[in-house]
Amino acid sequence: MTFPADPQAIDLMIAFPFKKAEIYAFLRAQAKDDETIAGQGDLAMPAGYMFNDVGDDAGDDEDVIETCIAAMDTVGVASGLFNVSEQSIEAKRRHPERIHFSLEVDPNDIGGAVHAIRAAHADYDLKAVTSFPAGCDPQVPISDRRYYPIYQTCVDLDIPICLTAGVPGPRVPGDCQHVRHFDQVCFDFPDLKIVMRHGAEPDEALAVKLMLKYPGLHYCTSAFSPKYYPQAIIDYANTRGTDKIMYAGYYPMGLSLDQIFAALPDVPFRDKVWEPFLHGNARRVFKL
Template sequence: MAMPEGIGVVDLMIGFPFASKKQVYERLQAGLKDDQSTEEFVMPVEYMFKDIPEEAEEGSDPIDYTIAEMDRWGIDKGLFGLSETSIEAKRRHPNRVYFVTEVDPNDVMGTVRLLKKLKADHDLKAVSVFPAGTVPQVAVSDPLMYPLYATAIELDIPVIANAGIAGPRFPSAPQHVEHFDQVCYDFPELRLVMRHGAEPWEKLAMKLMLKWPNLYYMPSAFAPKHYPRAIIDYANTRGADKIMYAGYFPAGLTLERIFTELPNVPFRDHVWPKFLRENALRVFKLDD
């Protein structure tokens, strides 16, 4: 059950230190109503995290910092949000940096055109969506999502969608795990990845992964000591090919905290290489 060393981890949710956290999360302000979220918090989910990574030091190189941290903790490749910084990082480290972009499904044709352009220009590896965080909200199984799913199939890239109770103080119904059942039925070719834990419906997430071959899960934004027990048990039995590592740096967790806690997760020996690397390479087609 020991976590192996030197495996070349793939981190499916990683980034570069923020120059301004407030600016990063400004796009979520339109959907927030409570005073604490809008006036006190810089990060809308501050109530959930402690020891949030610091902003980038003035004059420092965020690319050098993150690559050094990846080297320190044995991370070979990362899935980064597409930006000018990540494009430059890809130029410097072509086999270590890969791109995902987040979209608003309310802009139906804009999203379709954008994904096709980004795939052609930057070899986009995935698209993500935050159903509870869009304004107006769009549920995972809403018809507005369907052009996104169809385009992802056409481009042969996975869709990552938040599942479970939303961290920011938005209504969470658009992310109920039950929505994924309908999408998997309508799009059997789609590679669909549940993000951010799926709690409190993690047992339902497990049942749906048993049912649907192309439905996957990553415990992003969860410190390893808080990984849901049902998901650990599923990975250790029938779900070793379905669970993939994703962190949450720099949004809420340091890599030091993640990789200090990760060896204590009771995965069986055969699960570790799949969880840390092999599943991500296969599902996201990252193996050069």
């Protein structure tokens, strides 16, 4: 259970510091409760009520690329998965070994999403597609037909898709992200690599059952402090799921890298789990 002195982690959910009220405007537009709509303080991040401190916004003149790289250096994050943007493209130019690209898509625009994936893969060596079903407007269930051309595109390009699973933190409905949806998708797309994000709670035991069932289904620990990793996930990683569970953080959305890596050594992973969890599985699944 010894945490490595040099973790060389690959962070599968990381971003550069930003202004939360601007980034999360799309979720406030869907909200019905007054706190989320107002978006003040920690609720500028719509799931901020779940965290002790969502952190400060980026400063007006801050070089957020270097802020992020310095935070990664402090704790031993070797590289991370960043959404394609002008900012991340510039970061890749400055730090080519530290930046891997993903692309966030909304399947309400099926053709546009497929075109964007193919273009980003050709232009930027895209490593993954990501999507937030409960954040789409309107919401799109994971097993909905609108996702299917996106799934097939990921199969064609041999890249994973990362999908938010379980009850969403923001105050929007979450049935579209219920873990049961993965059963149908994994059946219909046996060659698709899927990585569940954001916990799969309260159905993490079902997530484990489905990972045992389907070789292409995986899990990452995004949006969770290590002290709250679900016990079912820890047990699975320690036994039959060592090659299925991957590290992901939540910087700067709701957790600092310092917070995460201060708590990681207390996770009761067996020694055999740390290397695949921190970077080995990510290198294999995302071809990094």
